[in-house]
Amino acid sequence: MGFDFELILAIAFLVTGVFWVYDRIVYFPKRKAVLVNMPTETRKALSKDAQQRLAQTPKFVVEVKSYFVIIAVIFGLRSFVVEPFQIPSGSMLPTLKIGDFILVNKFDYGLRLPVLNTTIIPTTEPKRGDVVVFKYPLDPSLNYIKRLVGLPGDQISYHNKTLMVNGEPVSKEFLAKLPVSLNPNQEPVDVFSEHLGEAQHEIYNSYRFTPHEGEWTVPAGHYFVMGDNRDNSADSRFWGFVPDENMKGRAFYVWLHWDEFFSIPSFKNNGLIE
Template sequence: MLVALLLTGAIWLFDIYLGKPHRAKEAKDPILVEYAKSFFPVILVVFLLRSFLVEPFKIPSGSMLPTLLVGDFIIVNKYTYGIRLPVVNTKIIEVNQPQRGDVMVFRYPEDPSLDYIKRVVGLPGDRVVYRDKRLTINGKPVAMEDRGEEFGYEKSGLNYVTAKRAYEQLGSHKHAVLLLPEFPSVRLGDVRAFPSRANCDYNEDGFSCTVPPGQYFMMGDNRDDSNDSRYWGFVPDRNIVGKAIMIWWHAREFVFVGMDLKRVGQMIN
């Protein structure tokens, strides 16, 4: 979008200062100039909205099940955690800090060209422990309610998996999580050598990590089938994109079984 904005703006400005003065007054604008003049204001408005206010995202995977389904379209608030310059993502105005339980979009630390979405579990300085399917923060177990519910989904389009759905209270957010009894709390073979890896301790029962200053520990609600901070490390503040606030469209339900009105416009906890 930035390329389109710069290109149409350059064509328009070129015509104003170099093209139009040399054309006959009755001559029409070249078609390329007409397109640039028509599209530049629209692209500029959309660019500003997406850069500073809100931006839509599509959920590509099941790591946030059952909160977010594959194919959900969500709205992300870009200014909740501060005003940032587009492209370089440098914060210029401080607003709020992420809170435990927030669903946050961020640039993947191993490849900043990719946007990831997970739940904020650990804040700077927190001691995060996940062992035997239970989350503990700063020595205090996170409240979890097991209602005996099950949730089935396809894992990688190959296997149908039945998970246990429980309800967790992280800060002011109460949300559902999926637990897979037959899966380990952490897949030790998938843990990479990430920055501040020395802050973490892993064993077959799970892990414990101390979050470095200015960084965050992220986990998916699909706890035992999520590629998250357990495996690639902490998210620096500079990688933050925004806070997910609303599910505004669920394409799969609309196409196949009709819109689920309870999900369209649903706020994200």
């Protein structure tokens, strides 16, 4: 089971919110009454802590409710506007590298309820070629990132390293051969420029046989996703389709690269995700 930060943040928002409301109803009127009866100079000289003590506000109430505003801001931004993620694997090479920190647009695919991920205000639909973040269907506490290949109703096939959508091969052009020394997967690969929907991006193809080949029909309300590192990606070819309710948003920007804790963060590869 993964670390479900979204659920923990939602619980923290609710708990601190309850204490904030409790304080406003029970103790705020007491503090106000105490201050009203004080001389102006005395009132101005009192710190917030002193005001809390004069109104006999319990310390644990003061502590818990003090976090509400900052948690509410973080919770609102992460839930409805933009959410940060770190890339943990090489399945999206060469588009995204291990250690890339990315931003995900949470509004692109509709305004959704936090944790439940139910759409309450529709906006735009996911498009073929988008780089998407979603809850892993086999363990929703985990977040995955892949490229959206198949929309509901699409016929997808993958044979001999050739991707076909609705009977048409996806256009790709050979760019270069990448030696072992330049590839984190420690194997030589061919680099191609692929045109998928409105997206133009690079992909890797290794020289190994790809075991998970086949044909798939994308059911209604689901999507078919693949990694750009085509022969080193656990994706829809292995574990199936992504339900619409699992979609979290579209990855759109790399803002930092940090390999490991003791390395120096880099901003040289910052930019939009194609």
